[in-house]
Amino acid sequence: MLRVSGLRAEADGHVLVDGVSFELAAGEVLALVGASGSGKTTTGLALLGEHAPGVRVTGEVRLTGGAAAYVPQHPSSVLNPVRRVGNVLREVARRQAARAERAADGTRQRADGEQRRTRRERARIADELVAEAARRARLPVELLGRYPHQLSGGQQQRVVLAQALLLDPALIVADEPTTGQDGLIRAEVIEEFRRLRAQGIALVLLSHDLAMVRALADRVVVMHAGRVVESGPAASVLDTPRHDYTRRLLAARPEPRAATDTGGVLLEVRDLVATHRGGSPVLAGVSMSVPAGACVAVVGRSGSGKTTLARCVAGLHQSASGTIVMDGRPLPRHLARRARDVQYVFQDARASFDPYRAVSTQVARTAVRLRGATAQEATAQAGSLLERVGLDEQTAGRRPSALSGGELQRAALARALLAGPRVLVCDEITSGLDALVQAAILDLLDELRRDLGLTLLLISHDMDVVARLADRVATLDDGRLTWEEKP
Structure with a gap:
């Protein structure tokens, strides 16, 4: 059903993908795994006949048997921010229903007196398809x-999956489909993909989630630096890997550490109530204390209010009441003044960058704007931090569209650190990273806490990451907070 032969992609003289070939039958699941920047997303887009601006793709991609649909890693990039998600889904459904009606008209003679469907009938059919x-x-x-900004990352992901299913595809390319999902939703996504496979829909998974790959994939292709280094049946590749890179990828996992002694309370949230505009409360009287130099993790299901709490702390959510203080003083309401002390690293790093400017330039700008550094000082400091998070000068000098989601997450972390904040809010920042890079970033965050006295507010569904970093854990459920000791 799908045949890929000699796929190659280049941008600005740099080879992104080189000589990738594989085949996929109807109802099969193929997983592409590898480091951020290994070429997985470029390969996935090529299956759809798409590519990022400035990328030249050669080779052959042949799909038979139907259409292909895409579920992106960062759903906010494809959701219209000024339209309610249900209206967008209904528009897609109406187009699909109209296309099916035209196809039916083309294969049969319309009976005398038979009328085309009325507008009301089409609307009813569209509503049924959306449901x-x-x-x-x-x-x-x-x-x-709701509008996209009123949904959590996990809820946005379910919207784009519903949109893909409306196309009745023969192939779905899913880029990190469990990113930002809690354990229960993650299990439901896996089960839904199993049902799709049983219906004869082929799946190509681009994922760092090796547990999901093990649960779903029939075959695995391991990519490194744009090339296939290993491929074969999933059980063979995952249980008895032949290539050293595959073995290191499978072996990497965050190691739990004991909670550390920390200083007095630095950040306090008192009786915080937050709502979405015109909606019911998302946070209902939340109070919490974060000691200086500590890492406090906030966990809970998608939609429980974790990101809203984090955005309130950073001053990014205005529909809120209550008090947020640092060292006993209320944080400034002016966003630029608050950003000197509190920096936010977003789950969707791509949406936080200007698509038309080099990433390194945007990172350096933080030191100029918030710390008054000269352009020369900022450039040198940005280069050092970008190197520390694993981005070389050539990669960081490109526009955001030329970087993978994981690479942009590392750039976003460097940008936030360059502000010299006292509190760093990390919203699922390891969700788009492979196990090896994730381990390096977690080690870096530990070093920064120790060397700079940095305080972390960690939003995560990944309990391995929570166990690796957190001193205390807070659970949000239906907008209410409960505390527990380190897991």
Whole structure:
């Protein structure tokens, strides 16, 4: 059904993908795994006949048997911010229904007196299609009336999965489909993909989530620096890897550490109530204390209010009441003044960068704007930090579209650190990273806490990451906070 032969992609003289070939039958699941920047997303886009600006793709991609759909790693990049998600889904459904009606007209003679469907009938059919797609994507119908910014990352991901299912595809390319999902939703996504496979839909998974790959994939292709270094049946590659890179990738996992002694309270949240505009409360009287130099993790299901809490701390969510203080003083309401003390690293790093300027330039700008550094000083400091998070000068000098999601997450971390904050808010910042790079970033965060006295507020579904970094854990459920000791 799908044949890829000699796929090659280049940008600005740099080879992104080189000589990738594989085949996929209907109902099969193929997983592409490898480091951030290894070429997985470039390969996945090529299967759809797409590529990032400035990328030249050669080779052959042949798909038979139907259409292909895409589920991106960062769903906010494809969701219209000024339209309710349900209206967008209904528009897609109406187009699909109209296309099916035209196809039916083309294969049969319309009977005398038979009329085309009325507008009301088309609307009813579209509503039924949306309801079915939402059910299959585990998207609660009450969320259809919201705008994308009113949804968590996990909820946005379910919206784009529902949108893909409306196309009735023969192939789905899913880029990190479990990124930002809690354990329960993650299990539901895996089960839904199993059902899709049983219906004859082929899946190409681009993923760092090796547990999901093990649960779903029939075959695995391991990519490193744009090349295939190992491929074969999933059980063979994952249980008895032949290549050293594959072995290191499988062996890397965050190691838990004991909670550390920390200083007095640095950050306090008192009786915080937050709502989405025109909606019900997301946070209901939340209070929490974060000691200086500590890492406090906030966990909970998608939509429980974790990101809203983090955005309130950073001054990014305005529909809130309550008090947030640092060293006993309320944090400034002016965003630029607050950003000197509190920096936010977003789950969707791509959306936080200007698409038309070099990444290194944007990182350096932080030191100029918030710390008054000269352009020369800022450039040198940015280069040093970018190197420390694993981005060389050539990679960081490109525009955001030329970097992978994981590379942009590392750049976003460097940009935040360059501000010299006292509190760093990390919203699922390891979710787009392979195990090897994730381990390096976690080690770096530990070093920064020790060397700079940095305080971390960690938002995560990954309990291995929580166990590796957190001194205390807070659980949000339906907008209410409960505390527990380190797991």
